[in-house]
């Protein structure tokens with residue numbers, strides 16, 4: 001006998017693979033549809049890229065995270081778990097490190113004085129950003145290379161002096177395969193940060209950071225029936241021989257049977273975990289190129305600049321940007337009176353720089369800061385840690401959307417739904433959970449309902 005939920009849909013067992021924000025959002029929405037949901041996360045803690053660690057006496061995100069006023073789906077989740085009204089909204093400033101100087105680029109007047117460019121180049125650069133912010137459809141842009149598009153609208157001068165160093169800092173040589181949709185997505189998000197406020201750039205954070213958000217979210221979902229398995233890497237998913245359902249094996253060798261599996265992990269890892277996918281599905285999953293990141297977190301006695309983000313156009317600097325989190329996160333109430341700076345370097349997923357040792361990356365960061373800021377001293381550093389992730393964001397290559405693997409796979413009950421399906425924005429928590437909600441509703445759930453009419457469940461939930 002199978003239970004039905006209030007909406008009349010049969011109640012079945014689901015495993016969500018991956019305990020990042022995508023996995024949590026999908027779990028939440030399945031529980032909302034009356035389903036029996038377990039999350040398997042390979043790490044000892046939940047949260048994936050949003051998870052936290054200890055730096056000195058401070059617990060904060062391993063990778064920097066801010067929320068925008070326009071992040072409505074994320075704010076809905078925060079409301080649901082009772083944290084939305086605690087968000088601290090802070091006006092931010094942006095800096096540029098160009099020609100050996102630190103420059104403020106926080107408003108139009110500063111932009112129009114930007115020294116590396118002539119007046120014509122500044123106007124063309126400003127015009128490009130404004131034009132990009134007005135484009136509604138990214139589909140045309142994904143057919144053009146980002147270089148071609150930016151050279152056309154900004155001109156060669158602004159491209160060589162500003163865009164090229166920024167693209168190389170963010171994408172390395174992979175910028176050559178990247179489409180113009182990449183720059184459109186970034187511009188759109190930054191415009192949203194301004195539009196939703198009083199034309200000022202406002203960023204927010206929840207006191208306690210993502211550690212607090214994740215703890216509360218998992219607690220609320222657990223009270224609603226979610227089962228959480230941490231330190232449980234999924235190694236394989238195979239169809240049950242004599243009927244519907246999937247046998248899932250974990251790294252320890254043990255197996256469990258589920259009616260359905262939604263995998264939210266990076267696409268190449270999905271291909272490796274399910275051998276029964278077709279060759280076409282596997283090759284589409286494996287063809288997705290990712291950007292990875294090496295990112296240092298540095299706890300400091302003193303701040304180093306007033307800018308949340310300092311973009312870097314000087315090509316000798318081996319960092320993508322300097323992110324001074326404590327210009328947003330209150331140092332006194334959140335960071336024990338200290339300051340928090342992140343030093344990220346984004347690299348393609350096959351780049352050897354992702355394997356650089358912590359000591360080498362630390363030395364590179366500190367010697368770079370000594371050159372960039374003549375007042376910076378190593379004595380200022382209280383703690384320094386290096387985080388890395390191979391699979392952060394799928395690269396927006398030319399014609400990307402036409403090459404995506406299916407979410408509803410050829411293996412009945414196995415769904416491959418991850419952030420690589422984000423098409424209308426850059427990678428962030430709001431886009432990730434919006435995608436999870438939309439694709440679950442439009443693709444996964446209808447397929448599940450259609451199959452459930454004929455399939456018998458593999459697990460008798462009334463006995464479970």
Ligand SMILES: Cc1cc2nc3c(=O)[nH]c(=O)nc-3n(C[C@H](O)[C@H](O)[C@H](O)COP(=O)(O)OP(=O)(O)OC[C@H]3O[C@@H](n4cnc5c(N)ncnc54)[C@H](O)[C@@H]3O)c2cc1C
Nearest residue numbers: 018020021022041042048049063064065066233234428429
């Ligand atoms: C440096 C950096 C800065 C960022 N800044 C911002 C920001 O300011 N604002 C913002 O909104 N977003 C930001 N983001 C993006 C945000 O972190 C992501 O959008 C979001 O965390 C993606 O969540 P996810 O669940 O899709 O992926 P992930 O967090 O990668 O989750 C996937 C999970 O799957 C697990 N897993 C992998 N393999 C297995 C397996 N075999 N079995 C079980 N589990 C497995 C992983 O351990 C991981 O927990 C930033 C990201 C980075 C890296």
